[in-house]
Amino acid sequence: MLTTERLTLRRPKASDWPAFRDFLTSERSRAIGGPDHIGVAWRTFASEIGHWDINGFGMWSVTRTGDDTNIALIGPWHPIDWPEKEIGWMVLDPAVEGTGIATEAARAAINHAFTELGWDTAVSYIDPDNYRSIALAEKLGAVRDDAATPPERYPGAYVYRHPRVAA
Numbered sequence: 001m002l003t004t005e006r007l008t009l010r011r012p013k014a015s016d017w018p019a020f021r022d023f024l025t026s027e028r029s030r031a032i033g034g035p036d037h038i039g040v041a042w043r044t045f046a047s048e049i050g051h052w053d054i055n056g057f058g059m060w061s062v063t064r065t066g067d068d069t070n071i072a073l074i075g076p077w078h079p080i081d082w083p084e085k086e087i088g089w090m091v092l093d094p095a096v097e098g099t100g101i102a103t104e105a106a107r108a109a110i111n112h113a114f115t116e117l118g119w120d121t122a123v124s125y126i127d128p129d130n131y132r133s134i135a136l137a138e139k140l141g142a143v144r145d146d147a148a149t150p151p152e153r154y155p156g157a158y159v160y161r162h163p164r165v166a167a
Contacts (some may be wrong), residue, residue: 009065074087124159
């Protein structure tokens with residue numbers, strides 16, 4: 001678990017499913033390959049939980065401190081077929097967009113990946129039409145790396161490389 005000034009980042013749990021389902025089956029998920037059928041959404045959610053058991057880390061459910069409602073999934077992500085370790089983000093609640101919550105959570109996640117997980121590098125894979133995610137990556141100091149390879153599932157994705165945080 002991580003905490004910031006306003007947020008608690010915790011491991012996902014079963015009660016997070018409705019927020020994740022609503023996001024992944026909506027048009028808002030288009031930048032990550034959605035909207036998905038409910039069965040695909042369920043398997044994707046299960047992989048978020050399983051990632052923790054397999055890798056010992058994963059994307060956190062982001063909540064406002066004192067309120068356990070999942071509003072985003074943000075954090076380290078490295079499925080077996082990803083070329084590099086990623087800091088990913090999905091803002092589940094549209095009311096959160098523009099509030100700085102994704103920036104705050106992503107900064108904590110990047111810091112954790114470099115200092116606690118010992119990562120040497122981290123990227124974010126972003127759909128070229130996802131202007132909000134591009135803006136967030138750049139706000140975090142990430143720079144587009146056209147020499148890097150995106151995941152096979154997202155062949156046209158931009159790769160944004162995050163600056164290394166000193167341990």
